[in-house]
Amino acid sequence: MKIYDILPKITDVKLYFEIKENDSGASFGFFTKSELEKSRFYEKYILTINFQYIDNKRVMIIYI
DSSP states (O other): OBHHHHGGGOOOTTOEEEEEOTTTOOEEEEEOHHHHHTSTTTTOBOOEEEEEEETTEEEEEEEO
């Protein structure tokens, strides 16, 4: 599944997304839904997904 497959199904506007590399654990940053749609990660494959609270924000961590 790619990011563009799952993103339209998410309706929470206050949800943040963090993109991480699965092998090294390197983080590429935090995005809002609209920022993620315009980013270079929009067509990447999702390996795993995790949800966390970071600094009182809901974050969906996407491993690519």
